[in-house]
Amino acid sequence: MQKELGVLSRRATLISRAIALCTVTALFICAVVATLFVGAFFQFKTALPVAFFFVGAMATLILALLLFLREIYVATKNLRIGSR
Secondary structure, eight states, X not given: OHHHHHHHHHHHHHHHHXXXXXXXXXXXXXXXXXXXXXXXXXXXXXXXXXXXXXXXXHHHHHHHHXXXXXXXXXXXXXXXXXXX
């Protein structure tokens, strides 16, 4: 029972971190869109900030997907089918 609780705790931590990184990804994408609109409105160069936000979004998305993949590995490794 204690082992199962430890596994569930580990899975919850991985999922929580992955969801947090997905949220950060969404914020980076919002920053890209906002920067493009503000740049068009005020006529300033947006290439550098947009590149920074986009690379940040891709990095956090990759990390989030890796955490989700790790959670799937932990879940399937500890999967029990049938009766004990």
